[in-house]
Amino acid sequence: QSVLTQPPxxxxxxxxxxxxxxxxxxxNIGNNYVSxxxxxxxxxxxxxxxxxxxxxSRIPDRFSASKSGTSATLGITGxxxxxxxxxxxxxxxxxxxxxxxxGGTKLTVL
Amino acid sequence: EVQLVGSGGGLVxxxxxxRLSCAASGFTFDDYAMHWxxxxxxxxxxxxxxxxxxxxxxxxADSVKGRFTISRDNAKNSLYLQMNSLRAEDTALxxxxxxxxxxxxSGFDYWGQGTLVxxxx
Numbered sequence: 001q002s003v004l005t006q007p008p009x010x011x012x013x014x015x016x017x018x019x020x021x022x023x024x025x026x027x028n029i030g031n032n033y034v035s036x037x038x039x040x041x042x043x044x045x046x047x048x049x050x051x052x053x054x055x056x057s058r059i060p061d062r063f064s065a066s067k068s069g070t071s072a073t074l075g076i077t078g079x080x081x082x083x084x085x086x087x088x089x090x091x092x093x094x095x096x097x098x099x100x101x102x103g104g105t106k107l108t109v110l
Numbered sequence: 111e112v113q114l115v116g117s118g119g120g121l122v123x124x125x126x127x128x129r130l131s132c133a134a135s136g137f138t139f140d141d142y143a144m145h146w147x148x149x150x151x152x153x154x155x156x157x158x159x160x161x162x163x164x165x166x167x168x169x170x171a172d173s174v175k176g177r178f179t180i181s182r183d184n185a186k187n188s189l190y191l192q193m194n195s196l197r198a199e200d201t202a203l204x205x206x207x208x209x210x211x212x213x214x215x216s217g218f219d220y221w222g223q224g225t226l227v228x229x230x231x
Contacts (some may be wrong), residue, residue: 002154035217037155044221045147046153050210056219088155092215097169099157099214105164 002004003028004089011110016079021060022072022089028100030070032092036063039086039104048087049074081083112162114222115208121228122196132189132206132222138206140164140184143209145218146191148227150181151181159191160214167214174200203227 005023012047024030028102036049047056052072064075072089077105118130130146139166146158159180168180179192190205203226207218 030129032215033217037218039155042228044205044223045218046221047217047219050217050219090155090157090217094215098171098173099147099160101155101157104154 002103003100004102011108020074026093028093034072116222116225119225130191139187150202
């Protein structure tokens, strides 16, 4: 059971938009920065978003994120088949003194 | 270009020890915290341990506390994970990850390719 809660799977058609939610508590998302990671099949995770909503320069602006209270959301627009991957949210948990992740969301581009 | 190259994984019997290493290059190693994150076969990401830039702040997941020890050698641009009393449930791909800040309470902007640890008799 993960400390952060994500939907196990989401799906959408190419060109469409999808959102992935990440729910936590005041000890983690509520008071710390959230990051999002993309893990393509058979590869290491890659940073998509850091500090709640900032994108590394190498990440296209089709990826965006936001945070409100104890929840965070990743949005992907203009879906491509190459976006099919597992997506994880992560943050620091002040009570646990540990980094915590969501269980991951598998994105299928139909 | 940032590179994180992990090594030291392998097949080990329950109760034995293993030491993982991660060689870093392409950035100023002692400006950033470093972490180990693992992923069991077919499962999600699990944070294992983190160490701040100067080794002054270290934390562990409850699942490995007392058995694993993280360390770093800034002169050698290297990160280590000493794993003792290994259990079957420690079987996973272990990723070395670079933090995006000095302290351990931050995200990870670069990940190594992973080194596989299999604990089995």
